[in-house]
Amino acid sequence: MTELTPETLEAARKSLQECLSESVVPREYWDEIAHWLEATHVENLFLVGRDAIGAWWAAKEVRKLGFAINFAKSGCMPGNWFPEGENWDVAQANAKYKLVADWQCLIDHEALSKI
Numbered sequence: 001m002t003e004l005t006p007e008t009l010e011a012a013r014k015s016l017q018e019c020l021s022e023s024v025v026p027r028e029y030w031d032e033i034a035h036w037l038e039a040t041h042v043e044n045l046f047l048v049g050r051d052a053i054g055a056w057w058a059a060k061e062v063r064k065l066g067f068a069i070n071f072a073k074s075g076c077m078p079g080n081w082f083p084e085g086e087n088w089d090v091a092q093a094n095a096k097y098k099l100v101a102d103w104q105c106l107i108d109h110e111a112l113s114k115i
Helices: 006-021 027-040 049-064 088-108
Strands: 067-069 112-114
Touching: 006 027, 006 049, 027 049, 049 067, 049 088
Parallel strands: none
Antiparallel strands: 067 112
16 A cells, blocks of 8 residues: 655645546536545545546535445446546546446445435
C-alpha cells in the first residue's frame, strides 16, 4: 500500500486535475469533486484521477437511488465508472451503463447500503 505522505496526496490531486482537464466533465463540477473526495476521505483510497472521478460519479448516481457505496468492499475499480465520451451526456450514459453492469458485483460484495 502507498504511504499517504503529503507528497503522495499532492500527486493524487495533480492526477485529478490533469484527468479533469482532459475529460468532458463540466468545469462547474470540478470543485464539487475535489470537496467530495476530501470530505469523504475517498482521496485517500483512490490516488489516480480516473478512479477518484469514477468514485464521485458512482456515489452521486447511487445516492439518487437511495444507496451509498462502500468502495472498500465493492470489488470494483471506480475508474470503470469514469464518465467518458464525446460530450457530458454521452459520457454519463456510458458510465451509467458500466455501473449497471457492475451492480450485481456491488450486491454480491455487500457494498451497497440503503440511506
